[in-house]
Amino acid sequence: MTRLARRSRGPRQGERSGFDRRLIAPMILGSVLNPVNSSMLAVALIPIGRAFDAPPSQTAWLVSGLYLATAVGQPVIGRLVDTFGPRRLYLLGTALVGAAGLLGTLAPDLWVLVASRVLLGFGTSAAFPASMSLLRSESERTGEKSPSGVLTALSISNQVFAVVGPALGGLLIGTGGWHLIFGINVPLSLACLVLGALWLPRATPPARATRTDTTGMLLFAGSLTAFMFFLMDPAVAHWYLPVLGLVTGAVFVRRELRTDEPFIDLRVLGGNPPLLATFARQLLAYTTSYAFFYGYSQWLQEGRGLNASQAGLLLLPLSATAIGVTALTGRRGQVRGKLVVGAVCQCLGVAALLLLGGDSPIWLLALLSAAVGIPHGLIGLANQNALYAQADPARMGSSAGLLRTFMYIGALFASAVNAVFFRDGATSAGLHSMAWLLVGVTAVFLLACVADRSLGRVGRDT
Incomplete structure (x- = not known):
């Protein structure tokens, strides 16, 4: 009997088979x-x-x-979910969100x-x-490979809330401050706690406890952290920080293997150059994406x-376009064309930042925001599809x-980019300097997409 079958309240009549x-x-x-918290913050950095x-x-x-917390917390909590079940970790995590919200509201300093x-x-x-664990358990209980439409609902809801986040943040700031x-x-935390306590299943003891x-x-x-402290304030006097980061990283890699x-299971990388290339593309693409999102909103x-x-409101077209592009192209399994078009559009979008100034018309700003949504809608889904084709099925998780x-x-590199180029404020000069760096990053990203011939095989057999 699966975890979801052992409920404190059994499923209602008619729900057992679905x-x-x-x-x-x-x-x-x-x-x-x-x-929603990531996108709301984009318009709050200047008021804060x-x-x-x-x-x-x-x-x-x-x-x-x-x-930083998410990069560390995601794999740790994933393992804890496997050990203690999704309910406990979901309730603990959403309780932490409420505590963080209260602490931020009352914060006396930065x-x-x-x-x-x-x-x-x-x-x-x-x-x-927790959601992925629930989906897996429901799949086992119902005998369905993938519960119909649920993954799509999760993906769309994340994009929709990313859309409304900047507008919601602006509304909240205009109403009562940051x-x-x-x-x-x-x-939001209270709502999650109530719904989770009512409906999430209680876990059964795991067959084998996993070690953290x-x-x-x-x-x-x-x-x-060592690399971030250096990148946020690069200086010769801080030479020891990247050295510390490299040494600690080398020890980490040696230990994990x-x-x-x-x-983090680094063994998934062994003997798989196409998968390594996908991870590199993900890093390059999201460095540019986040740097644009946070940098552009501050400059506005x-x-x-x-x-x-x-x-x-001016950031709404970005996410709206991304949703539309995802909906139009999401069913096509081929990824190389998506990545190349996305890389070209991303390069053109950050290059367009060089044309902006303090008197740029609103229609141009909205148009640029909408145009940058195109690569946002293409690249993330394409990299995800590439990973599913390239990864060892036994190590897909x-x-x-x-x-x-x-x-x-x-995202961490992007915040460092913003910190360096906006050291004296989110000025047009700082925006233009940041744009030149991002043009270089997107050019490398484009070359990586064109040079990877293995991408041409992804999606052809589906």
């Missing part, structure tokens, strides 16, 4: 906590900086803190606010692995002189987790 749709609400609400008299180079830690974002990162890491984008997590690789987790976090139950407010609500980890590392 997916338990009572699970959908807590799964969706929990999974959107990360994207003004409130604490902090430049963008410091407020960038609000972005880095979240993604660094307490950064701490709340770290707590938020760990909290929002629980819903995705504190509200943290405070809204309290009622605490040492590997600390080495990974230490290596990333020799550990039976590693924190400080360089162009718009308020947070107006900046939020580890491979998928690594894909998300490389995305988070890209």
Whole structure:
């Protein structure tokens, strides 16, 4: 009998042979906590900086803190879900989201606010692995390979909330200040706790307890943190930070390859160059994507002189276009064309930043936002499809987790890019300097897509 069959309240009559749709609400609400908090913050960085008299180079830690915690927390919590079941970790994670929201609302200074974002990162890491575990259990219970439409609903809901996040953040800031984008997590957390307590199944004891690789987790976090401290403030005097990051990273790799139950299973990379190339593309693409998203929103407010609500509305076309592109192209299995077109559009989009100035017309800003949504809708799905074709089926879970980890590392690099080029504020000069770097990153990304001949075989057999 599976975990979902042993419920404190048995399934209702008529639901035994199909997916338990009572699970959908807590799964969706929990999974959107990360994207909605990420996108709301994009329009809040400038107001927060003004409130604490902090430049963008410091407020960038609000972005880095979240993604450092998520990069570490996602694989750790995934293993804990396998050990203790999705219900406990879902409830604990969403409770942390509420605590983080309360801490952020009452934060007396910027660094307490950064701490709340770290707590938020760990909290929002629980819903995705919990939902995947629930889907697997429901598949076993119902005999269906993939519960019909549920994965699609989760994907669309994440994109929809990413769409409304900037506008919602602007509305909240306009109504009651930036504190509200943290405070809204309290009622969202309570809703998740109520729905989770009512409908999520209680776990049965696992067949075999899994061991948490605490040492590997600390080495990974230490290596990333050392690199981030250097990238956020690069200087010759800080030479020891990248050296520390490299040494710690080397020890981490050596340990993970020799550990039976590693924190991150690096063995999925062995002898698989196409998969390595997919991870590299993910890193390059999301470094550019996040740098544009956070950098452009800050420049709209400080360089162009718009308020947070107006900046939020101007970011709506980006996510709306991404959803439309995903819907139009999502059923096609071939990925090479998507990646090449996405890379070209991404390169043109960041190059267009060089044309912007303090008097750029609103229609041009909205048009640029919509155009950048095209690669956003193409690249993520294409890399995901490539991974499913390239990864060892026996290690698909580890491979998928690594894909998300490389995305988070890209987000960390992006926050460092914003910190360096907006050190004196989100000015047009800083935006243009950032654009030149991103043009170089997208050019490398395009070359990686064109040169990888293995991509031409992906999707042809489906």
